[in-house]
Amino acid sequence: MHRTDRFLISQKPYAIDLNSLRTTRRDGANGHHFWDGRIDGAWFRRRQGVTVACVGTLWDFxxxxxxxxxxxxxxxxxxxYGGDCDGRWDGERYWGAQHPTTIEEHLALLRPMLAAYPALPDGYDGWWTFHEPKTA
Structure with missing residues (x-):
């Protein structure tokens, strides 16, 4: 991924909680192993013409x-595959978790995030994107 300070929704940027990395060693064939990494992220997307705020996980081997x-x-x-969305807020409706505590945690992040669009949410670094940086 590439970090940029410029927010362009067309480049599908992610705000990343750099302190949330979790890794698990996985054993593959012939004694080979690899690392399954997960990190928390938040992002904005457009769904049917409406801007939504999302929270979830990005993963990689x-x-x-x-x-x-x-x-x-x-x-x-x-x-x-982008990020795995765990919760989404469009300003009227929430989609995601079913456990009330998790819903409250998600909305505590997503409501102010959407209200401050396109600002980074507190505690997150960004913007990170899979798009190659533009050169002049």
Whole structure:
């Protein structure tokens, strides 16, 4: 992924909680192993002409164990699947978790995030995108 200070919704940027990295060693064939990495993110998208705020997880399998959230996202190059959305807010309706505590946690992030569009949510770094940076 590439970091940019410029928010362009067309480039599908992510705000990343760099302190949320979780890794698990996975064993593959012939003694080979890899690292399953997960990191928390938040992002804006357009759905049927409406801007929505989303919270979820970005994941990647990496050969080397990342030592930081920044290293993990800098090595994350396959954006085909995007982030796994766990909760979404469009200003009227919430979609996502069913547990009341999780819903409250999501809305505590998503409501102010959408109200402050396109600002980064508190505690998140960004913007990160899979799009190549434009060169002049």
């Amino acid at each position: 990496q050969e080397q164990q990342p030592t930081s959230g920044r290293e993990f996202v800098e090595r994350h190059t396959d954006g085909r």
